[in-house]
Amino acid sequence: METSLETIQGKVRRGRGIGKNIGFPTINLKYAGKLSGVFVGAVEMGEDIYPAAVHLGPRPTFFDGESVCEAFIFDFNDDVDIGTKIVVDVFEKIRDVESFENLDFLKKQIAEDVENIKSWYTAREFK
Numbered sequence: 001m002e003t004s005l006e007t008i009q010g011k012v013r014r015g016r017g018i019g020k021n022i023g024f025p026t027i028n029l030k031y032a033g034k035l036s037g038v039f040v041g042a043v044e045m046g047e048d049i050y051p052a053a054v055h056l057g058p059r060p061t062f063f064d065g066e067s068v069c070e071a072f073i074f075d076f077n078d079d080v081d082i083g084t085k086i087v088v089d090v091f092e093k094i095r096d097v098e099s100f101e102n103l104d105f106l107k108k109q110i111a112e113d114v115e116n117i118k119s120w121y122t123a124r125e126f127k
Contacts, residue, residue, distance in 0.1 A: 002124070004089040006035055006056075008069050012084045015070065022107045024053075024072045024114070027080050029088065031056055031069035038094045040117050043071050044087040050076055053110070053117045054090055057097050072110070074118065092120065 008029055015028040027043060036057030043050045055070040071088050080086075094116055100106040 002091045004091055006033055006090045008033065008088040012080050012082055012086060014082055019070065019072065022103055024110050026070040026072050027086065029069040031067050035090065037096045038113050040091040040094065040120050041071055042089045043073055045084065051121045053114050054088060056090065072114065
């Protein structure tokens, strides 16, 4: 596995449900670090490690200014309980944080980010 740029540990907290509503449900943590953008990541829950797309920093599309860690785990359909302890490792930046005109543009960009991150994992034969 690659060396991580940052490791974020915390308890899952309730999000706003926007990711779920557009087809990209996320696991959410508080984030007080300095990184910002969309990253290749991995989520550790218990003994399992899952590849993920990770957003760190503010969400300017929603004008909330709060800095968050949002992880979208690929092909993961289980519910994760609020308060579950997880670890998020962040490996490589894909792009900067952007503001989108509407949810359709955001959804299209997230889909592109996910494909780029899956390709990153495929090139490294991550299972």
